[in-house]
Amino acid sequence: MPPTDYQTARERPGAVILPGSREELIRVVRILAHHGVPYAARGAGTGLSGGALSGPDGVVIALTRLNRIISVDAANRRAVVEPGVVNARLSQAVAPLGLHYAPDPSSQAACTLGGNVAENAGARTASNTA
DSSP: OOTTOOOOOOOOOSEEEOOOSHHHHHHHHHHHHHTTOOEEEESSSOOSSOTTOOOTTSEEEEOTTOOOEEEEETTTTEEEEOTTOBHHHHHHHHGGGTOOOOSOGGGTTTOBHHHHHHHTOSSTTTTOOO
16 A cells, blocks of 8 residues: 555444443443453544544444533633534534634534544644643
């Protein structure tokens, strides 16, 4: 394969879990950790790095159902969101406040905030967690 081509990794996990709340997610992670089961969080599935692969004996925790915008503090330019919030949805929610979340515009409609943070993706300052 030429060095300019890329290849996406594909594998089937042992299981997929779709928690519907923060509490369910915490319970699932605790159970998996207690039993030593490897797991990987998965957002929208748009990443190419393989960051959401758990291995055939592992579990993928799909975070797409955790998609609430919990709060927006316009004065401090800070939003508290669940990991499944799609980038464009956050931009739409903060537009009336004169704000805009500006990651890579080509991924705005599909990528999630959780994926941006997990993969340090989207833009140079998109995942500033300081």
